[in-house]
Amino acid sequence: MKGNVLVVDDDRDSAEVLCDLLISRQNDAVAVDRGDTALQRLDEGDFDVVITDVRMEGMSGIEVCQKVRASHPDVPVMVITGQADVETAVAALRAGAWDFVTKPLNADHVMAAVARAVDHRRTRSEVRRLRQALAATRPIKEIIGDSPSIRAVTELVGRIADGDATVLITGESGTGKELVAQAVHSLGPRKDEPFVAVNCGAVPANLLESELFGHVKGAFTDARRDRPGLFIQAGRGTVFLDEIGEMPLDMQVKLLRVLQQRSLRPVGGDEEMPFYARVVCATNRDLESEVDEGRFRQDLFYRVNVVTIEVPPLRSRGSDILLLAHHFLKRISERTGKAVTSISPDASRKLLDYDWPGNVRELENGIERAVALARMSEIQVDDLPAKIREHHSTRLVIEGDDPSELVTMSEMERRYVRRVLDACGGNKTQAAKVLGIDRRSLYRRLEERSRD
Ligand SMILES: Nc1ncnc2c1ncn2[C@@H]1O[C@H](COP(=O)(O)OP(=O)(O)OP(=O)(O)O)[C@@H](O)[C@H]1O
Ligand SMILES: [Mg+2]
Incomplete structure (x- = not known):
């Protein structure tokens, strides 16, 4: 299978040899001599495979692997290593390399490996395309509502969907915070990328770090292989940190660092890797009072609270x-x-x-x-x-001007009497005084209320 290959090598002669070989076998090949240039070219063009040398000026081949894996998870990276250099080969695989080829290059081996990688990449792209086609047939869930308070929410979502700022969505349970988070994702340029949600309160504290940032093989007993965390899995999409108020304090410290540096380190790993996802958080707690009570770090609060969307109660x-x-x-x-x-x-x-x-x-x-x-x-x-x-409404203020919502004078009076009585802790004498009526009238009104 012929592919479009990006060769990264600071030794121009060997880059040229490899390109000539690829082209002689009906592939397209481009060579660059630096890792950062390679990442730029990947952003611009549609490459099937990256083949990189390890030891290079500036960014090493291992870093190239990590960065490509984070920014273009579909594109397999092959690393060129010395024949006896097992350590580098292992490091490359750990960093997410798809395969490695050893120097001196054997033309048939290289070509077979490239063909496998191209095949792999095409399959992944096809899966992604099908997934997107499926997503397109599933309409974006609409935020229903016409009240001024919900319109303010949808208007704000529309304004910030294009940006990268961290978003904090607050609101009581069941108000639609997750729906709003999905809207932030699907109305912006990230809509075809993954939306990855994690409920910080539901993942056991000791697993949360590896869930979010991944781990390397051997980081703990069950870590039999490297696993990228959700921040990496989200690619250029959105990570939704639900119930962020439930996050343990030590995790809050780590999250703050990751958000500030826009890069993370998998559990047990020693290399930093960048991530590109947007972070959207939600909570039904009042984070400011959580801060006051020492349950939520103030610095993290400021960091996630760049844009706040308050979803009003129903x-x-x-x-x-x-x-x-x-x-x-x-x-x-x-x-x-x-x-x-x-x-x-x-x-x-x-x-x-x-x-x-x-x-x-x-x-x-x-x-x-x-x-x-x-x-x-x-x-x-x-x-x-x-x-x-059986609910007796106590709402005293009715928003909106829909006639079907408005109530009679006697209903309003009834609600007010009840509210005052509640406020007086059930003390009728005191309630009557507040209402400016005598106790007998209060009793009468209460009886009227209990008749229906
Ligand atoms: N404005 C809306 N229009 C249509 N559906 C809505 C709206 N708001 C909420 N829903 C629906 O109500 C349900 C609850 O919403 P959602 O899960 O987003 O709430 P939440 O605030 O995240 O709740 P919790 O705090 O319990 O996690 C979902 O099925 C959601 O699709
Ligand atoms: Mg929710």
């Missing part, structure tokens, strides 16, 4: 609740084949009044359950989970 998004409910309704009934197409006005009212501690995820689950229970094509109050059905 209860402050007004009639987005109904937009989302209908969105999920459509999706779920399509998936289950059950023709439930609408939500009754009373059930809609209940959805709007509820305070959604579990946010969008709770709404999605609620609708899923309601579809399963629905006896008609319309969801009724009875189909909703008890928590939602």
Whole structure:
């Protein structure tokens, strides 16, 4: 199989010999005499294989391996070593070399190795192409919502998607932080590269470092081979560090260093390697108070908090609740084949009044359950989970100007009475005083409230 080969060697004569050999066997070949030039050429042209000498002025062949592996993980690198130089060969393989050839070069051996490498590279590219084609048929998950607070989020995502700045996404559980992280990835130039997510709270503390930064063979008992970490696997895509607030303090120190230097060292390794992925973090904790309480490093907080996206809780998004409910309704009934197409006005009212501690995820689950229970094509109050059905709203401020959201005077009064009573710790005398009514009127209002 003929390929396009990049030869890296500071000895012009041997580079020329190798190029002539490759070209005589129907390959294309280009020679450069420095590692950094090679990396530039890789960025510009479509090479199938890199063949590099080891000892060179500036960047060594081993470094070339590491850098190519990080920046162009599809392109195999072959290293030219001296015949008896086993150590270099091993170092090269550790650094991610695909193969090595020994000097003096044997034309047939070299050509067979090149053919294997070209084949390997074409297969990988094909897999990648198919994966991308598949991704393209899967539409980017849309962020549903029309409220000012969610529009502010999507507008901000649009503005920062093109850049490289580290992003911190905050918000209560279930508000859509991961969805926002995916939007940052898929609206920018990294969209065809991997989006790699890791939940920092779910990976055992002792494995997190190797998960993120990889390890070399022998770094610990189970490390039977080199394994690149997620930062490298993400290539030029995005690493999503979910629940970063759960990261142990010693890991925070290491992450800070990696983010500052834009390079990392696999566990047990002694070579630094650069990484090219964008880092997006999310947390449902209040990181500033975590900093105050010494659970999160302040320097790391500043480092990840370059751009912050605050995803608002669902209860402050007004009639987005109904937009989302209908969105999920459509999706779920399509998936289950059950023709439930609408939500009754009373059930809609209940959805709007509820305070959604579990946010969008709770709404999605609620609708899923309601579809399963629905006896008609319309969801009724009875189909909703008890928590939602029986909830008495205490919302005093209603955002948005959708008439279906607005409530009567007596409903507002009822909510206010309840809020004041709560604030007074249930003390009715005190509550009556705050409300400026006598105790008897307060009792009467409370009875009215309990009648429905
Ligand atoms: N605005 C939205 N439009 C459409 N779907 C949404 C929206 N927000 C959230 N979702 C959906 O709700 C579910 C929960 O969202 P997601 O997992 O992104 O939340 P999260 O903030 O990461 O939650 P957690 O803190 O629990 O990890 C997902 O299925 C997501 O697709
Ligand atoms: Mg999440």
